[in-house]
Amino acid sequence: MPSADKPGALARLRAALPGLSGTERRVADWILAQPEPLLEASMLDVARACEVSDTTVLRMCRNSDFAGFTDLKLALARDLATPMQLIHDDITDEDDPPTIANKVFTRAMRSLQDTVEVIDPAVFSAAFELFDSARTVLVGGVGTSGVVGQAFYQRCRRLGIGCDAPQDSQVQNINAALLGPGDLVVAISFSGETRTIVAMAQRARTAGAAVIAVTGNRESHLAKAADVVLQSVSHETRNEPVAARLCQLSLLDALCVAYSHRHLDDALVREQRAGQAIVESSY
Template sequence: MTSTISPPLGGTRAMLQSLVPSLVPSERRVAQACIDDPRFVAAASVAELAARAGVSPATVVRACQRMGFGGFQRLRELLIRDQAMPQDGPVPAAFEHPLEGVFSRAIEGIRGALGALDLAAFDAAAGRIRECGRLLVVGNGASLAAAQSVGLHFLTSGKVCESPVDIISQHISAKLLKPGDVCLAVSDSGMNNFTLRSAVLAKEAGAVVVAITSYGKSELAELSDYPLVAGADFHRWNDSTVTGNIVQMLLLSALHAAALGTLPTAIAARAEVYDEVRMMVAQPDRA
C-alpha cells in the first residue's frame, strides 16, 4: 500500500467502525478489539493485540494493512494521538434521566462521527452539486426521510431537484439523467438494493454519483464518484433508540449549505419561498 489513511484528531475509532463490515472474521476481531479498548491497543504490542483478539500476529498486521493504516505501528500512533483529545465523561447512571442519556450519547456519537469522512471529497461533491443542471436525490427505508428532507431544501434553494418516494420513479429518473447531472444516493448501510440500483442507472447514464453512507467499503461507496462516509460509530448505541440517523441528517445539511448556502440565487429563492409560505399561513381559514 503506497499511502495510508489519516483520520482527524479523535476520529480513528469512527474510521475503524466504518471499515469493520468489509473485513473477514479474523480481521474483524482485530478491528473490534481496537474499537472496544483503544487505550489498551495504544499501549500494546502486535503480540498483545493478537492475544486479545484471539488471532495470530500476522493477522493483526494484515488487518491494519487492509484497513489502510499501512501497518500496526501507524494505527497505534493514531490511537496514541487521539488520547490527547479531551473526553467528556458519561452522565452517571445513578443520576441519568432517560432524556439526558439519549442526548449525552448522541453528543458523544456526533463528536467522533467525521473520522471516516474525506473532506476533499465532500468539497468536490458540493461543487458538482452546485454546478449540475439537475439533481436527483434517492433514499429508501430508514434513509428515506433524510433524502426527502434534503431534497426539499435543495428545491427551495432554486436547484432543479427531484426526490421521488416510490422506487419505480427513482429508477426512471436515474436512467434519464445526463452527463453533468448528479445523483445523491443516501443509504446508511450502503447496501439497500433499490438505492443501489438507482446509483447504478445514474452511473450508466453518465451522471455523477455522490454517496451518503456509514461504511467506507460498502457497495454504494465503492461505485460512487464521491463517497461521503460518516456515522458508523453512532450505531453502537443508536440501534435500539428511535432517533433516526442524526449524523446522516447533519452531513446532508452541511452538503446543502456547502453547495448552495451562500449563492445569491439560492438566497433569493429561499426568500421567495419564505414569502409564499408566510402568505399561505396568513390566509384566513376558508373552510
Template sequence: MEKINAGLIMLAEMEERLPPSERKVASYILEHPTKAIKMTAVELGEASKTSGAAVIRLCKSLNVSGIQELKLRIAGDLQREMVDDRDIEPNEPLQTIVEKVTTQSSQILRETADLIDDKELLRAVTSLAQAKRIFFFGVGASGIAAMDADQKFLRINKNSTALMDLHLGATAVVNAEEGDVVVGISFSGETHEVAKILEIASETPATTISLTRYGNSLVSSLADICLYTSPNVEATFRSGATSSRLAQLHVIDILFMAVATSSYEQTINYLDTTRAAIEGLHKKVVKRKN
C-alpha cells in the same frame, strides 16, 4: 487541516475488510492504542509482526495522509471522554433518557464530522452547485433524509427530487444526463434498492454520490463521490435509526450550507422569496374581480 479524531473508529470498521498484513497492524493498534501512537511505522510493523510497508499500506487503505495523521487521530480519540453508550433500560428515569440521547447524538455528530474527507466533500459540493437536476434516493429512514435534502435544495431553486420507490427511482434516473447528480443514501451501504439506483445511474453521464456509514460497501463502490457518517451501531431502542438519521441530516446540512455559500447573494434572494411565499400562504385569500 488534518483531522484529529476518528482513528480508532476507522480501524475498527475496516479491520475485517483489510488484507492480512494490514489487519494485523490494525488489530495491534486497536489492542494497544497508547503504545502505538509512540511508535514509528517501522516499530509498529515489528510490534505487529508485519513490516513498515504494511503500516504505510494501511494508511492508504484508511485514506489518511500517513502514519502521523493516523497517530494524531488516535491520540485525539484517547483524549476524548468515553461515552456511556448503554441502551435505554426498563422504567428509565426521564432525565437519564435525556442525558443518554443527548450524549449519543453529540457523539454521532462529532464522529461524522471527523470522518468527512475534505476533498470528497468539495467534489460533492461542486457537483451539486453546478447540477442541472438532483435526485436524492433512500428507503426507510434514509428516505426521510432524502426528503429533507430535497426540501432544502428546492428552497434555493435547485431542480431537486426525492425518490423512495425503486420503480419510480429507476424511471427517473435511467434518463439522467450530463450535469445531473444522483445521491444514494443508505446507512448500511448495502441497501439493495439504493445500490440498484446507483448502478443504473452509473450507466448514464450523471455524477453519483453515496452517503453511507464509514467503510467499504456495495453502495459506496458504485458512486463517483463517497461521503460517510459515523459507523456506530444502533442499540435496540435506537434501531429506529435515530442516530444514523441524525448523522445523515448533519451531512446534508453541511452540503446545503456549502452550496448556499458558493453563490451567497443569489441564495439569499431565493431564500427570501421562498420565505415570503410560505408566509403568504397564511394570509386570507382575496377573491379577484373579473
C-alpha cells in the same frame, strides 16, 4: 434478541453452513466461534483473520440471508443485546426520564462529532463541486433514509436547484436510467446495501451521471458504485438508527449551506420569497 419475523444472526449462519463453499464456511465458523469481536471488526479485518478475500466475506453474508456485511453486524448486535439496548444503547433500568433524555442527546452529539472527525476536506470539496455544477439532482433513499432524502429535496427546491426525490424505489431507478452527463444522484443508505438504492446508483453511473453516496459503510456496494462517499458515523443497536439519520441530514445540510455561501445573493432572495410564502399561508 432476534426479531419476531426472522431468526437471529447466529441461527441464520448455522442454518446456512451446509450450503456454503469451503472458504465461505471458514468465515461463518470464525464468526460463530467468536461473535463478539465481529461487532468492532471491518470486513477487511474478517477477511484477513480468515485468510480469504473481502468478496468471500460479502458472499458468505449474502448466502446466509443477509443484505451484506453491515446487515450481519446489525443483526448480530441485536442477538447479543439486552432488551434495554434494543430501545437505546446507553439507558439502564434505573434511569428516570430526564436521565434518558440526557443520554439520548449525548449519544446523538457523539455520533455527530464522530462524523465530523471522519470528513475528509478533499472528499467533501469534491462532493460539493459535483452538487454545485449538477444540471439536475436525483435523490434516492428508502425507509429512514427516505425521510432524510425528502428533507434534502425540500432544501434543494428552496435553493432553486432542479431536484427530484420520488419515494417509490422503482421510479427512483427509472429516473436514474434516464439521467446523463452533468446530472447527479445523491444516494442515501446507512448500510450501503439497500438493493434498490445500489441499483439506482449503478444505473446512474452507466447513464453517465455522477453519484454521491451518503452511507455509514465505506466498504458497501453503494460506496463502490459512487464517485464520492460522504460517511456518517453511528453505533446503534436498535432497528431505527436515529443518530445516523441526524448525521446524514447534517452532511447534506452542509452541502446546502456551502451552496448558499457560494450563491449568496440568489440564496437570500429565494429565502425571502420562501419565508414570505410561509407567512402568507399561515393566515
